[in-house]
Amino acid sequence: MSDIKKVIRDKKTDLNPIWIMRQAGRYLPEFRKIREKNTNFIKLCLNSNLSAEITLQPLKRFDLDAAIIFSDILILPYGLNQKVEFVKNVGPILGDLNFDQISKSTENVFTEKVNSVYKAINLVQNNKLTENKSTIGFVGAPWTLLVYMLNKKSPKQGLEKSFFENDVLITEILKIIEKFLKIHIKNQINSGAEIIQIFDSWAGLLDNKDLGKYVYNPTSSLVEFTKTLGVPVICFPRGIKDYKKYCEIIQPDVICIDYEIDPNQIAKNIKIPIQGGMNPQILLTDKENLKKEAKKYLDIFKDHPYIFNLGHGVLPETSPSMMEYLVKIVKDY
Numbered sequence: 001m002s003d004i005k006k007v008i009r010d011k012k013t014d015l016n017p018i019w020i021m022r023q024a025g026r027y028l029p030e031f032r033k034i035r036e037k038n039t040n041f042i043k044l045c046l047n048s049n050l051s052a053e054i055t056l057q058p059l060k061r062f063d064l065d066a067a068i069i070f071s072d073i074l075i076l077p078y079g080l081n082q083k084v085e086f087v088k089n090v091g092p093i094l095g096d097l098n099f100d101q102i103s104k105s106t107e108n109v110f111t112e113k114v115n116s117v118y119k120a121i122n123l124v125q126n127n128k129l130t131e132n133k134s135t136i137g138f139v140g141a142p143w144t145l146l147v148y149m150l151n152k153k154s155p156k157q158g159l160e161k162s163f164f165e166n167d168v169l170i171t172e173i174l175k176i177i178e179k180f181l182k183i184h185i186k187n188q189i190n191s192g193a194e195i196i197q198i199f200d201s202w203a204g205l206l207d208n209k210d211l212g213k214y215v216y217n218p219t220s221s222l223v224e225f226t227k228t229l230g231v232p233v234i235c236f237p238r239g240i241k242d243y244k245k246y247c248e249i250i251q252p253d254v255i256c257i258d259y260e261i262d263p264n265q266i267a268k269n270i271k272i273p274i275q276g277g278m279n280p281q282i283l284l285t286d287k288e289n290l291k292k293e294a295k296k297y298l299d300i301f302k303d304h305p306y307i308f309n310l311g312h313g314v315l316p317e318t319s320p321s322m323m324e325y326l327v328k329i330v331k332d333y
């Protein structure tokens, strides 16, 4: 069994497994080489052989404990026939959401459309490099996907009031998203995903009073569903203020924390396995500082079941040698 599974299942505190969000990606020259030749990002995600190869790239370099499948949370709207494009230096741009069209989507058509993701998971899971390691599948949380599907781009400047205007429509869209996320989770598990991480990257945009409707209810439903399939769930509600309440309501197997939350408070208040926390910017400083900051998290969580990770995705400017050093620090601890 992988160390990550031991931490999750047996609540082991003497193991320090590590994986990194966005570990397969732009900070690696071997990824950039493939990416240059594959300008359409969605197409690249849907190329099973290349997706599996990219997923395994970081494992060839570093002693990581998991492979996270190279795909994207926006594969879901793509599978529902909403247009999704990734524009250089801009990010994702989606087409208009056609409600009639997405409400007619079926499980078979969706599965067919994104089937290469599942094939990639299968290739990764059967590769020697993932022996004794965990293969992690993932989805975006319903709220974060709703944001992209209605806002049609990253809400870097926040959401306009008009976003919430049509409550009836939003409720219907959320139901569809939830239904297809369950299908996507089930398919990933059937193809070999051993852990599911739910990314709620924009949870921090909501007022407390709106968390029930947009975050707690739909995400709990996904967590419960995944647990019934016998697979542990890691939740990452980035930017949320009350992680304790989130854990009490959602009941994930692991909570992944962002870099703005005070890790001491988390260690004091939360008893379930914890993942992540360190600011990805630290990897852009120097080795001495990296050691100090990584040790800070390791010390704070030394009596906790803890999976080392960052408090958000690794930045494209990161040097692979800093990543290598980080893995060494964690493994030598």
Ligand code: CP3
Residues within 6 Å of the ligand: 020, 021, 022, 023, 024, 025, 026, 035, 041, 068, 069, 070, 071, 072, 073, 074, 086, 090, 091, 092, 138, 154, 199, 201, 313
């Ligand atoms: O973690 C991994 O290595 C697995 C692959 C993965 C990607 N996206 C590949 C990717 C995962 C887990 C994601 C999740 C994802 N995608 C999230 C949640 C995590 C987070 O960052 O908050 C979100 C919000 C997205 C949507 C998305 N995809 C955005 C906003 C962007 C553009 C900005 C950015 O961060 O790069 C992407 C593109 C994307 N997804 C890239 C990669 C490797 C970069 C593509 C490129 O080469 O240009």
